[in-house]
Amino acid sequence: MSGSAHPSIGMVAGEPSGDLLAAMLVRELKHRAPTLPLQGIGGPKMLAQGFDAWYPMQKLAVNGYADVLRHLPELLNIRRTLRERWLAERPSVFVGVDAPDFNFALEGALKRGGIPTVHFIGPSLWAWRGERIHTIRESVSHMLVVFPFEQKIYQNAGVPVTYVGHPLAGxxxxxxxxxxxxRRLRIAPEHRVLALMPGSRAGEVRHLAPRFLQAAKLLQQKDPSLRIWAPMANAERQAQFEACAAEVGGLRHLHCLIGGSHDVLAACDTVLVASGTATLEAALFKRPMVISYALPKVSWWIMRRKAYLPWVGLPNILCNEAIVPELLQDAATPRALADAAWTALTDEAHARRIETRFTELHDELIRDTSALAAKVILELANHAD
Structure with a gap:
């Protein structure tokens, strides 16, 4: 491997959705190049595939501008340490998995130092902060995108790009x-099931869990037998969510568990879900949903000023229509969430339309993502099979 003093692949993933996506990539890379170390920042799913994590992924899981400011000294120190170590050790290639605000600066420094860089999953330039394309052109040797319409954006900007499909579709x-x-969750066929997915970050759960739980309480006034399932990203989020549920009080048939989101999505009738990758998972499970999000007021004001599209939820963006409701910030009241979720729970015609459209979306997104991504990465690392 020419130019590499330390044949390896550096990688940084910054949150549970990135951990899930990167773990599939780690597995494929290990299969194709079993002796090549993969090192950096990752989560438990990456570790299970043999990834060497120098820092836990939770260090990067911050939410909104206010959260970033609170954790900024530690984040900058971690990034500086990684940059100096990799510039000294010179891995064969660096792969940033999502976490663009952290990874682009790191990728830029490594690329200027002669280390090829790959970014896996392009940021939502088509939704907000389109000016980042200039940073990407300077920082990224090759962009891997998961939605077909993204290719043209990067080609027009002169950034090498490959559409790899979305790994969750496979x-x-x-x-x-x-x-x-x-049957796995021991839920009787006759019971309605509501899934609550208020996010994987502490800030997301802090802002959304109280609203979701209060909405669920209102829904149980309509259907006392309603089962409520809340899959959490880790033990910290579970403890945070359960503390919130205790404060709300009065909920019955509430089950909070670590992991298990795919079983919950397969079993449920509808989902109250934070905007993000979980909305795409719910769409791929063909489930009706209500998308929500809330941030500190300053962070929300900044984000809304930079937004380009009328929607924030991936299902609506990818379908190019308001196929599922979005209730954001001040509009995300418990009553509004409950009313929208009740319609999603009880409108059978809507559920059938959702199933048909989301099946079409599934077919559009399915590719051999891990193989396509690994091929690009190993070619840049001069380690092609």
Whole structure:
């Protein structure tokens, strides 16, 4: 491997969705180049595939500008340490998995130092902060995108790009087995099931969990037998969510668990979900949903000023229509969330339309993502098979 003093692949993933996506890539890279070390920042799914994590992924899981400011000294120190170590050790290639605000600066320094850089999953330039394309052109040797329309954006900007499909489309069954998922979770066929997914970051759970739980309480006034399931990213989020549930009080049939989001999505009738990758997972499971998000007021004001599209949820953006409701910031009241979720729970015609459109979306996104991404990475590392 010419130019590499320390044949290896550096990698940084910054949150649970990135951990899931990167773990598939780590598995494929290990299969194609089993002796090549993969090192950097990753989560438990990456570690399970043999990734060497120098820092835990949770160090990067911050939410909104206010959260970033609170953690900025530590984040800058971690990034500086990684930059200096990799510039000294000179890995064969660096792969940034999502976490663009952290990874682009790191990628820029490494690329200027002669280390090829790959970014896996382009940021939402088509939704907000399109000016980042200039940073990307300077920082990224090759961009891997997961939505087909993104290719043209990077080609027009002179950034090498490959459409690899979305890896979740290859993991989630085209026809989910709801009966099997309900048996696993011991949910009777006759019960309605509401999934609550208020996010994987502390700030997201802090802002959304109280609203979601209060909405669920209102829904149980309409259907006392309603089952509520809340899959959490880790033990910290579970403890945070359960403390919030205790404060709200009065909820019945509430089950909070670590992991298990795919079983919950397969089993449920509808989802109250934070905007993000989880909305795409819910769409691939063909589930009706209500998308929500809330931030500190300053962060929200900044983000809304930079937004380009009428939607924030991936299902609406990818379908190019308001196929599922979005209730954001001040509009995300418990009553509004409950009313929208009740419609999603009870409108069978809407559920059938959702299933049809999301099946079409699934077919559009499925590719051999890990193989396509690994091929690009190993070619840049001069380690092609």
């Amino acid at each position: 993991v989630i069954p085209r026809v989910p087995d709801r009966a099997l998922a309900r």
